[in-house]
Amino acid sequence: MKVIEKIQQATDRVVFSFEFFPPKTEDGVENLFEKMERMVVHNPSFCDITWGAGGSTADLTLEIANRMQNMVCVETMMHLTCTNMPVEKIDHALDTIKSKGIQNVLALRGDPPHGQDKFVQVEGGFSCALDLVKHMRSKYGDYFGITVAGYPEAHPDAIESNGLATPESYQSDLEYLKRKVDAGADLIVTQLFYDTDIFLKFVNDCRQIGINCPIVPGIMPINNYKGFFRMTGFCKTKIPAELIAALEPIKDNEEAVRSYGVHFATEMCKRIMATGIKTLHLYSLNMEKSALQILMNLGLIEESKISRSLPWRRPTNVFRVKEDVRPIFWANRPKSYISRTIGWEQYPQGRWGDSQNASYGTLSDYQFMRPRARDKKLQEEWVLPLKNVEEIHNQFKKYCLGELRSSPWSELEGLQPETKIINEQLGAINSKGFLTINSQPAVNGTKSDSPSVGWGGPGGYVYQKAYVEFFCSKENLDTLIKKSETFPYLTYMAVDKGGNWVSNITQNNVNAVTWGVFPAKEIVQPTVVDPASFMVWKDEAFEIWSTGWAKLYPEDDPSRKLLEQVQSSYFLVSLVDNDYVNGDLFSAFKDL
Numbered sequence: 001m002k003v004i005e006k007i008q009q010a011t012d013r014v015v016f017s018f019e020f021f022p023p024k025t026e027d028g029v030e031n032l033f034e035k036m037e038r039m040v041v042h043n044p045s046f047c048d049i050t051w052g053a054g055g056s057t058a059d060l061t062l063e064i065a066n067r068m069q070n071m072v073c074v075e076t077m078m079h080l081t082c083t084n085m086p087v088e089k090i091d092h093a094l095d096t097i098k099s100k101g102i103q104n105v106l107a108l109r110g111d112p113p114h115g116q117d118k119f120v121q122v123e124g125g126f127s128c129a130l131d132l133v134k135h136m137r138s139k140y141g142d143y144f145g146i147t148v149a150g151y152p153e154a155h156p157d158a159i160e161s162n163g164l165a166t167p168e169s170y171q172s173d174l175e176y177l178k179r180k181v182d183a184g185a186d187l188i189v190t191q192l193f194y195d196t197d198i199f200l201k202f203v204n205d206c207r208q209i210g211i212n213c214p215i216v217p218g219i220m221p222i223n224n225y226k227g228f229f230r231m232t233g234f235c236k237t238k239i240p241a242e243l244i245a246a247l248e249p250i251k252d253n254e255e256a257v258r259s260y261g262v263h264f265a266t267e268m269c270k271r272i273m274a275t276g277i278k279t280l281h282l283y284s285l286n287m288e289k290s291a292l293q294i295l296m297n298l299g300l301i302e303e304s305k306i307s308r309s310l311p312w313r314r315p316t317n318v319f320r321v322k323e324d325v326r327p328i329f330w331a332n333r334p335k336s337y338i339s340r341t342i343g344w345e346q347y348p349q350g351r352w353g354d355s356q357n358a359s360y361g362t363l364s365d366y367q368f369m370r371p372r373a374r375d376k377k378l379q380e381e382w383v384l385p386l387k388n389v390e391e392i393h394n395q396f397k398k399y400c401l402g403e404l405r406s407s408p409w410s411e412l413e414g415l416q417p418e419t420k421i422i423n424e425q426l427g428a429i430n431s432k433g434f435l436t437i438n439s440q441p442a443v444n445g446t447k448s449d450s451p452s453v454g455w456g457g458p459g460g461y462v463y464q465k466a467y468v469e470f471f472c473s474k475e476n477l478d479t480l481i482k483k484s485e486t487f488p489y490l491t492y493m494a495v496d497k498g499g500n501w502v503s504n505i506t507q508n509n510v511n512a513v514t515w516g517v518f519p520a521k522e523i524v525q526p527t528v529v530d531p532a533s534f535m536v537w538k539d540e541a542f543e544i545w546s547t548g549w550a551k552l553y554p555e556d557d558p559s560r561k562l563l564e565q566v567q568s569s570y571f572l573v574s575l576v577d578n579d580y581v582n583g584d585l586f587s588a589f590k591d592l
Helices: 004-011 026-040 058-072 086-101 128-141 168-181 196-209 225-235 241-250 255-273 287-298 334-341 370-383 390-402 422-431 474-484 529-553 558-569 585-587
Strands: 015-020 048-050 074-079 105-108 147-152 187-191 279-283 434-440 443-447 462-466 464-472 490-496 502-503 509-516 525-528 569-578
Touching: 004 015, 004 187, 015 026, 026 058, 048 058, 048 105, 058 074, 058 086, 058 334, 074 086, 086 128, 105 128, 128 147, 147 168, 147 558, 168 585, 196 255, 225 241, 225 255, 225 529, 241 255, 255 279, 255 287, 279 287, 334 529, 370 529, 390 422, 390 434, 390 509, 390 558, 422 434, 422 464, 422 585, 443 474, 464 474, 464 502, 464 585, 474 490, 474 569, 474 585, 490 529, 529 558, 569 585
Parallel strands: 015 048, 015 279, 048 074, 074 105, 105 147, 147 187
Antiparallel strands: 434 464, 443 462, 462 509, 464 569, 490 502, 490 569, 509 525
């Protein structure tokens, strides 16, 4: 979706966004995505990723933008500059992001390449952002939402040694900005500033010459003294005297500088919002604390209230906008699910049967790749001598009781809020050898703003059938099936690694296990249990025994051999209690 459309739709609230830049190391990239995940849960209108000077981070920027849009699931805007970029490279970048479902670009001239003082037009390239805007509109029509930069104090190239632009240079810069908008840009994001009066004058001056598109203030929190003066010096940004006076006594106390920076930015934003402007863009510098604290100070977010439009986060990829139902099996591995279905031409819409025969992508390295930090956590928590299966059972139990933060079967960190409702029952059945990897409690008409199980927006009610998915031995499975005969509302599917199937439902059954009722909407059913997807999922679930856990041990380690034996002999079981009002799924495990 275009950012301009999201801003136009948000008429009754303030929207905010974050900017990130590509880190220099692989570990830095993975750490950035961890920060993004924690920031994106607060529902920014978009996030953008910068394009390194001279195109130095082109490939990495394209990769990060793709992961942001499709895996982090946040509307993504990619910077694109003219520096060192002949038109064929520009088109390659635009074609690439278009194929990934990204619709938003911040079109920039770009800074001079490293080691050069002035911008030089590359042969076969563009000389300015205006050329880039014109090219995008000419070749790609209205597919892209195009954002351009605005400079409240005039472009740094126009600012003279006294720190000011002449009235003529300032006016010329405004007129150039209008030409960019007239050529097809539909949004302006400003350069950082610290004098709010300058920004408000800039907005008024833009309106006076007929620039009518939204103008989003770019807010950069002050995180440390030296970095602040280095950045403002580079951008030739005016620093108010009172800001310098406040920073000077605390310049050697980094925490005090950061705290004051949050306060100063908060007050800037309050003044801006008081004029009726309802958009804020925070230059995060790849740090989350200051940006989130500013938004909390403004009352725009609350840590205790994180809303979900669905129980899972829908990718912002333009091709998946109609997706609103998924099999529950990938609940703890949403990125893997996206990877497995990224080649689909259509996505389920409301009723899963419409896509029952969709072709899932084959397993790839992605499904089992872990960021290095996560590998370290798994190594710490899951790699210990395993003498017998009871010690394997104990690992699963410890995870369900919150004693471990990681699981080979989950991309998420720690227990999810709804799991904590039933974690003691889960711990008990894990002790008996039913090794749970996915679950949800029964819910009968809980308000949709519930912090543990709520989703879907205000004024609604959500429902869930109790669900548990686990590995167990053939002996335990047989005992459970016999016991379940006295529980008529239980339905189950079970399969081993070789594909041997046991179930009390047919291969064509699709069972909605989560649904919601909301004002002026049809019933929404975002998760289902269906045999066709379960058979696809089982390959991945069994593979994790070896690729996600056993491989962390040396090849000849007895613990590794034990895990491989469990993998080859256990069944994967999906169990649903269809009586979401009076049922008690865990009663089926009593006395086993």
